[in-house]
Amino acid sequence: MTLAIETHGLSRYFDDFCAVAGIDLKVERGTFYGFLGPNGAGKSTTIKMLTGLLAPTKGEMFVLGKNMSDQREALEAKAKVGVIPEDLALFDNLTAREYLTFVGRMYRVPKETIRSRIDELLPLLGLESDEKKFTLEYSHGMKKKLALAAAVLPNPDLLFLDEPFEGVDAVTSRVIRDLLAHYVARGSTVFLTSHVLEIVEKLCTHVGIIVKGELVEQASLDALRQGISLEERFLEKAGADAEPVQKLRWLEEGTA
Amino acid sequence: MNWHHFRTFVWLRWRLFVNQMARGGIANTIILAILGSGVVMLSLVLLVGSFLIGFLALPKAPPLALLLVWDGVVVVFILSWCAGLMAELQRSEAFALDKFMHLPVSLASAFLLNYFSSLVSLTMLLFAPVLVGLSLGLTFGKSPVLVVQLPLAISFVFMATALTYHFQGWLASLMVNKRRRRTIIVVVTLVFVLIFQVPNLINIYQPWKGLEGEQMQKESAELTRALNAKEITKDEFKKRQHEILRDSVARTRKFWRDAEEWAWIANVALPPGWVAIGASSAAEGNPLPGLLAMFGFAALGAASLWRAYRTTLRIYSGQFTAGGRTPTPVAAPNARAPALPGTRDVGLVGWTLPWISDEAAAIALAGFQSLVRAPEVKMLLLSPIIMLVIFGGLLLRGGVSEAPDMVRPLISFGAIAMMLFTMGQLAGNQFGYDRGGFKNFVLSPAPRREILLGKNLALAPLVFGLATPLIILAQVFLPTSIDLMVAIPFQFVTMFLIYCMLANLLSMFAPMPIASGSMKPKSPRMIPFLLTMLFVFTLPMAQGPTLLPLGIEAALAALDSTYGIPICLLLTVLECAIVVFLYRLVITWQGWLLQSRELRILEVVAAKAE
Incomplete structure (x- = not known):
């Protein structure tokens, strides 16, 4: 079994606050890994550390077999990784085509290949009619689609996607799901975070659940569900109170 | 304005400032505290210094000197205020409207709070003491009639700040369109920079120097030539030289008399000049021009602020839109002609x-x-x-x-x-x-x-x-x-x-x-x-x-x-x-x-x- 992502005791503190508490991730190659957790659980912090956007406080991490703590190996790993970061990472004053060309060249993709891939990606993601706009004129959903195009353009072995479906319309969402399904089917790996459990349930083969910085579950989707829905299992693992929410008497009584 | 809201906003502003300082680290806080203390000290020095100038140096000055002193203060204030304006062309609200307009706060309150926040600037910290000190110094040192100068200066500041606030709001309304925004920023900056460079360019080229100097030089050269050619005697040379000098002095005096007249006309015609007119007239015992100017400034300031509020209201209510072209209908994905891969040129990149x-x-x-x-x-x-x-x-x-x-x-x-x-x-x-x-x-x-x-x-x-x-x-x-x-x-x-x-x-x-x-x-x-x-x-x-x-x-x-x-x-x-x-x-x-x-x-x- 070869691992696409492997961490040992990966932790991140912000002053005294522990955002990620020594997690041991194991993501096999060729899997579609959904990384779930409530708000503030440490999902984005983990993805930032794995992609090199944030330094861990302690612990080890290996991406595609490369030690990310080693500067030289980190660059080798980055050459095979595509990322949609949390706040995206677009240059305001470039058009979509210019930005994608820039990204492609950063990954040393041949120019002709870049051109043909852009010509396929822009219409596929519905950005063709807006390709002359600067990215600062894009809506959030359009920016997200452009970031996805940039992530897949170098044809990486591993994709890190932080909330890729947030703010994206239903049509494009379908396109992205199909695209990612084909991508995994050929043997590549996707590591994604999402709040939309239905999408995770449809797409992912493996799931990790992080709560308050701790990895509380990591298994294949089937092993995790054990006959119940992912949502129920997630709520159980996330520690949602089984008791009914205590009634807010002042809310029931009307305006004060 | 609701007093409770006002206190809450002041607290919010303070809290944001403290948090920003805290994020900057201890060294940053210490250095900023030192600089802040320096600015406060400088303000005090300027207050006392300008009071002493008004109290001790200016009482015996003629009305023209008073006119020029106040003109100087006003011009430097305007240039300094505009320099600050240039750094932030599109008015950035101290409290972004979209962050709290869903709360029970009136737009007028938010607008006024933002306007008052815009007054807290280095220019104001340095010029307010000068305006106050000079006005009080002149009142105590020269004539009690000059008491009109303090409200006049305050009303001028109100007018200038309200007018620029209106201008920034107008620019913001134009810049709703992001592409147009870029052009506007550059054009307005260029205009400002050129305006700031006008005194510099005038000083470099000195257009007046050529006219006066050239005529005197020409006459002197002609005189010297005549002496060398023995067309005139030495006595005649001296006499003519004296006449050339006398004419030159007369011309210079006439130039300054004309300049004084033009200065008065310019001061009357341009509202910022009313501050100096008020001071000069009050120094001669006539407070009426100053009072009229004060009401004029107040009216202009109020009108500008009202217009600025209307602009804010229109931006907030979405009457300004990004505009631009009507989007061309896009064919359904299936009907779209397939793009020829690799045929489009990306240009420079x-x-x-x-x-x-x-x-x-x-x-x-x-x-x-x-x-x-x-x-x-x-x-x-x-x-x-x-x-x-x-x-x-x-x-x-x-x-x-x-x-x-x-x-x-x-x-x-x-x-x-x-x-x-x-x-x-x-x-x-x-x-x-x-x-x-x-x-x-x-x-x-x-x-x-x-x-x-x-x-x-x-x-x-x-x-x-x-x-x-x-x-x-x-x-x-x-x-x-x-x-x-x-x-x-x-x-x-x-x-x-x-x-x-x-x-x-x-x-x-x-x-x-x-x-x-x-x-x-x-x-x-x-x-x-x-x-x-x-x-x-x-x-x-x-x-x-x-x-x-x-x-x-x-x-x-x-x-x-x-x-x-x-x-x-x-x-x-x-x-x-x-x-x-x-x-x-x-x-x-x-x-x-x-x-x-x-x-x-x-x-x-x-x-x-x-």
């Missing part, structure tokens, strides 16, 4: 640069493309362009035509150094203008050396493009010998590479986040600011050695030991080769440094302003 790696070329070209499109960079480029116009104008006027041969190459050096200096804000904060885009570099597999190389190359066309016309002008009007002329491009490259090595270090150790469309750092911190100052002071010293070849040739020429060898050219080429070699070594080391610091840089440049 797709170019290949000889001898440069693909990553560095991509960064250089995309960076250059971004730079020339970003309005904040266009604003930054205005300073070197203005410099080009001023110094180019000086050269064209032949103001430095007497320069000796060995000094002439210094003009090219000066032109290059000046262009590099004026672009320091951009070169020394190369990642700050990338904002969130810097993540691309962190995520990229490109060696960091290539990133720095690309960044430096992105600047090169701007620096070379701006300095080259000035060098060409210098060569046309103050030509040097061929060998010195050939040495200039090599010297240029040497200077640029030294500059890049320093600027790279500054960019890595003192990154500052820059808001889109603005030149101001989002969360100014003192340490990066001090490092930038250090960069500014170090730069001339670092560039100094590029003058060594010229100095050596000059020294050998003085000893008559050059033997016809182009010493300067040979040494400049050698120095250039050494610096290119050094740059290659240093940039590799700086690449590793960048990789070790990139997360810290990212944390700073991608930070969001409160």
